[in-house]
Amino acid sequence: MRKEERVTMAHGTGGRMTQRLIEEVFGKKFSNPILDRMNDAALLPNEGGKLAFSIDGHVVSPLFFPGGDIGKIAVFGTVNDLAMMGAKPLWLVASFIIEEGLPMDTLRKIADSMAEAAEQAGVQLVGGDTKVVEKGKGDGVYISVAGVGVVPEGREIDAGNARPGDVLILSGPIGNHGITIMTQREGLEFDADIGSDTAPLNGIVEALLEAAPHVHAMRDATRGGLATVLNELASASKVGIEMDEEAIPVEEPVERACALLGLDPLYVANEGRFVAVVPPEEAEAALAAMRAHPLGESSAVIGEVVEAHPGRVVLRTTLGAKRIVGPLTGDLLPRIC
Secondary structure (H helix, E strand, C coil), rough: CCCCCCCCCHHHHCHHHHHHHHHHHCCCCCCCCCCCHHHCCCCCCCCEEEEEEEEEEECCCCECCCCCHHHHHHHHHHHHHHHHCCCCCCCCCCEEECCCCCCCHHHHHHHHHHHHHHHHHHEEEEEEEEEEEECCCCCCCCEEEEEEEEEEECCCCCCCCCCCEEEEECCCCCHHHHHHHHHHCCCCCCCCCCCCCCCCCHHHHHHHHHHHCCCCEECCCCCCCHHHHHHHHHHHHEEEEEEHHHCCCCCCCHHHHCCCCCCCHCCCCCCCCCCECHHHHHHHHHHHHHHHCHHHCEEEEEEEEEECCCCCEEEEECCEEECCEEEEEECCHHHHH
């Protein structure tokens, strides 16, 4: 293994080289009492409450970009999915599909990044699997991460729980991740640096739920952007949603890039932003708690849930008009997360 600087097909055979790959690249980074037993499945202690279980696949290109990389979003993506259900993320398992010829240093950098991300999010990687495919049959590396978390008693957060009168709070500026990936992939340059918003959301979610324990629903605005997740909430809850264009935070460099590229920031992907559906009596406390957290300093009330036009999202524009905002149709940018 030490003599080899690239992944070979032999690393995917399940034999000695596979074992050494696991031990030397991954095992040392994620060592903990559960993973170190190297069983076929992790035996997890029961901390009480409901269990939340999720899985997310990641195929981003390029593998490394300003503000993040495939390792970070692989960990944070699953952590954030669990957090959106009000769960405390605890354990992850990862599957790596590695393309023959990938430099071993690249794989080590990804493992380092994932280990740092897991520590930042306060979770453990307790199991995993590796496969190697022939050169030209992959895209460097694909990573799927499944995670388990515990939902404390009394939390009832669900996409179908939004109610008329609820307030929509967005945790920060949108569009940074998608524009970052596009500029890196296409070699575009802008006057101001743009970086991904990749981040673990479980910390800010816990702060939110301490201040506003009756949050009805949450969604992280990843692929499809803010517009798509709001449509999902409206459809699941059979309610209408209205939002104010002027209230939606978009950083100026992202806004300029979207204007140049003909994109609507509402549909551009994010990796560290979420929208919370909060009962009106808790909205003020929720907003204050989110703004007090480093990831939510630019949190804003962007709209409300209404009885009218159930299943539809309507945008009140800066010109004073209204327009229907549907979900993303097609794929704005493939291999983005």
